[in-house]
Amino acid sequence: MREINEQFGIIVSKHTCYRARSAARKKLQGSLIDHYHLLPSYIAELKKVYSGSTFDLVLERETPDSLVRFKRLFICFDSLARGFLEGCRGVIGLDGCVLKTEMRGQLLCAVGKDGNNQMYPIAWAVRIVKKRELISDITDQLCPRIRELLEGNKLKSRTCTLRHAGEYQFEVTDLGNRFVVDLRTRSCSCRYWNIRGIPCSHAITCIHWMKQDPVSFFTDWLKKDVYKLAYRNGIRPLNGRNLWTEVEGNYVFPPLVKKQPGRPKQKRRIDSSEKELNGQRLSKKGVQMRCSLCHQVGHNRKTCMALIGRHALS
Incomplete structure (x- = not known):
């Protein structure tokens, strides 16, 4: 609107600009x-x-x-x-x-x-x-994004220690948590490897202990040759x-459009686990309510029985 005012010396409203754009679009595109x-x-x-x-x-x-x-x-x-x-x-x-x-x-x-x-x-x-x-210009067996995930799991594997349980089974300890890894079935109890097809940090620890290449334990659909088939x-x-x-x-x-009653909403419905659209407020889901009067949980000041009792005595 400011550019139109400066170039042509006229003042137009925002709605006039919208109507002009719609008319031009209809003339050009139908x-x-x-x-x-x-x-x-x-x-x-x-x-x-x-x-x-x-x-x-x-x-x-x-x-x-x-x-x-x-x-x-x-x-x-x-x-x-x-x-x-x-x-x-x-x-x-x-x-x-x-x-x-x-x-x-x-x-x-x-x-x-x-x-x-x-x-x-x-x-x-x-x-x-x-x-x-x-x-096609990549010589790696894996695609770029999959290679990044693999390198990230390699860094995470530095905090893991393992205990060999025989053949291809291992018990891996990661920051106090224990996981069972089976290289033969390509599975880990953390479920990361089972779901994504990418060896997790626990599995990479065991693969390196076996002195093998982690790429050989990837599913085929994550490799470059299969990617080209798609x-x-x-x-x-x-x-x-x-x-x-x-x-x-x-x-x-076109289908008939039924206008809903009331003013149309401009914002989508936000899940209780999401932040507000402005990014300032957080959800209070899971937060216990504490009374500022008696400092007990489960209610606030308005519904505090101690305050209600005082008003009843007075």
């Missing part, structure tokens, strides 16, 4: 309704280019005479699905966010973890070529909408 109209043609183009992939557009109509409206859309590229099966650990997580458009809604994404301990989107891939070039299947380019095949049928309209 309206949101126009984009919904193109969904059937977009899905048809995807199915033509990416055979074997899964694209599911679900529409709904409240009454036979009402408009056809968007309900949900599912996209899964075959190349990314095969990359996940060949080069990632068999664990799928669900990530999501709220869409801040006029239609609201949620965007959900099924993700995995690749060999570099990074998120692997199964439905869509970002910067695949750049990741390939980065990892990104070897690229996604083919897609034509612009001027070359899409027009799909006959009813136009698709």
Whole structure:
């Protein structure tokens, strides 16, 4: 607003700037309704280019005479699905966010973890070529982030002492705590090695005592060769909408938005274990209440029986 005032000599409000930006965006990119109209043609183009992939557009109509409206859309590229099966650990997580458009809604994404301990989107891939070039220049058997975790566990292993229990079993003491390590089953009672596939500090102590390389005790999906398998299947380019095949049928309209009562909230709901958004206040969960009058726990000054008794006597 200050720049507009200095350059053109006019005073505009913040809401005027918002409306001008929305009008410019609508003129350049089209309206949101126009984009919904193109969904059937977009899905048809995807199915033509990416055979074997899964694209599911679900529409709904409240009454036979009402408009056809968007309900949900599912996209899964075959190349990314095969990359996940060949080069990632068999664990799928669900990530999501709220869409801040006029239609609201949620965007959900099924993700995995690749060999570099990074998120692997199964439905869509970002910067695949750049990741390939980065990892291909590395001569290490492990990916960079996994190597950092290994070096950190090596430093932590300096506080560990072990007792050999025969064959591949050990009892490791770490700062007064005891853990059982079995190199044959690649497990430790701290559960770090079992869950992440990376030898913990207790296991590294035993591996060094056996004079072996900790890298040989990693799971294969954390190594560079398996990491490359996840990104070897690229996604083919897609034509612009001027070359899409027009799909006959009813136009698709955005879903109906029901305005909730009351003033809309600007901040998300904070869990009791989290800090406040400004970072100043901490949660009082688990803190015992102590009375400032009788110094007993379990109540405060307002509900203190000693104070209530005094008022009753007076």
